[in-house]
Amino acid sequence: MEVDIKTLMLLFFILFLMLSIWKIWAFLPNKRLKDDDKTQESEKKLMRLMLKVIEKKDTVPTVEELFLAMKKDKTFDSKLFWRFNSNRLKHLLNSYYINNPGTTSIKGISQKLALSL
Structure with missing residues (x-):
């Protein structure tokens, strides 16, 4: 049985493709990490903390003041x-603004919290 070069090339291509796919699959994370702060529970914790800090402040804080107060x-x-930074806080604020259409700033959040008391 004589095997031509095209058949050998095709067989080796398929073999190495399967090997590459297996290596990629083997190194992808399958389990949730203990310190994963991108879950809904951790988002809710951060949101509650943000609202608590805004509520405790006497004056309306800036984004940077709010970030430092939360830390x-x-x-x-x-x-x-451990990955919490000011960009993450801005994302959290934007998420709050989307979920609460009446608010567009930290001042609006503060006023809304004052009215709910």
Whole structure:
């Protein structure tokens, strides 16, 4: 039985393609990490913390002041939220604005919280 070069090339291509797919699949993360802060539960924790910090402030904080106040709060879990930064806070604020159409700023959130008391 004589095998021509095209058949050998096709067989090796298929073999190495299967090997490559297996290697990619083997190294993809399959389990949820313990410190994964992208889950809905952790988003809710951050949202509650943000609202609590805004509610405690006497004046309306800027984004940077809010960020620092959240990091200094005693309920802030620095091990879970080790990736928390000001961009993440801005994303959290935008998420709040989308879910609560009447608010467009931290001042609006503060006023809404004051009215709910």
